[in-house]
Amino acid sequence: MEQQIQQLFDNAKQIVFLTGAGVSTASGIPDFRSANGLYTKDKNAEYYLSHRYFESDPDGFYQFAKDNLYFPEAKPNIIHTKQAQLTQQGKAAVITQNIDNLYEVAGTKNLVDFHGNLFNVYCEKCHQSVDWHDYLTSRIHQGCGGPLRPDVVLYDEGINQNNIQQSLDYLQEADLVVIVGTSMRVYPFAGLLDYRNRSAQVVAVNQQPLQFSFPFTMVQQDAVEFFNDLTV
Numbered sequence: 001m002e003q004q005i006q007q008l009f010d011n012a013k014q015i016v017f018l019t020g021a022g023v024s025t026a027s028g029i030p031d032f033r034s035a036n037g038l039y040t041k042d043k044n045a046e047y048y049l050s051h052r053y054f055e056s057d058p059d060g061f062y063q064f065a066k067d068n069l070y071f072p073e074a075k076p077n078i079i080h081t082k083q084a085q086l087t088q089q090g091k092a093a094v095i096t097q098n099i100d101n102l103y104e105v106a107g108t109k110n111l112v113d114f115h116g117n118l119f120n121v122y123c124e125k126c127h128q129s130v131d132w133h134d135y136l137t138s139r140i141h142q143g144c145g146g147p148l149r150p151d152v153v154l155y156d157e158g159i160n161q162n163n164i165q166q167s168l169d170y171l172q173e174a175d176l177v178v179i180v181g182t183s184m185r186v187y188p189f190a191g192l193l194d195y196r197n198r199s200a201q202v203v204a205v206n207q208q209p210l211q212f213s214f215p216f217t218m219v220q221q222d223a224v225e226f227f228n229d230l231t232v
């Protein structure tokens with residue numbers, strides 16, 4: 001850990017972490033965009049996670065979700081827990097693209113699940129919430145016979161307005177923006193950077209170098225190592 005970087009964290013009044021799949025892979029959760037096998041031979045994972053597909057082939061959607069998205073045994077790693085500690089100190093917020101619930105398990109406060117959460121399941125017909133264990137047993141709501149679905153943003157659906165507003169509020173308040181485990185290429189999430197406070201410093205922690213059109217500090221390092229070394 002370079003002293004300068006540690007000082008950025010120490011001196012920050014309010015940090016926002018913008019995070020993605022790279023945070024979860026350290027917990028053994030594969031990035032579903034790179035999911036391979038049967039389903040990805042002729043169509044990409046994005047197609048299998050669209051509402052169009054959910055409606056046209058409910059069994060296929062259900063099977064894809066169960067096989068590629070749900071990892072109920074996964075545990076938070078040091079990246080989650082250090083970020084969660086900073087949020088508990090009232091010093092940080094987290095806006096994540098991840099839908100795996102690990103930030104919740106780590107006790108994160110000030111959290112936006114930008115794309116929703118797999119472990120919140122509801123019936124699309126009667127809108128009742130259902131325990132996710134029940135969903136992994138059957139995709140049909142026992143109460144009304146309607147189709148169950150996880151409360152995640154599918155590829156042809158819009159982002160929840162409250163999540164957008166909360167994200168913009170956190171970004172306006174932050175004087176340090178830290179990008180972790182994402183290359184910030186998927187929109188609309190990537191567009192959040194445009195709404196940062198213009199006085200905020202930006203740091204990116206990533207194995208591969210990232211490029212942006214504004215000045216930022218690139219920490220080319222494994223995120224697990226980085227957060228192991230970070231004193232919070």
Ligand SMILES: [Zn+2]
Pocket residue numbers: 123124125126127128141143144145146
């Ligand atoms: Zn129902």
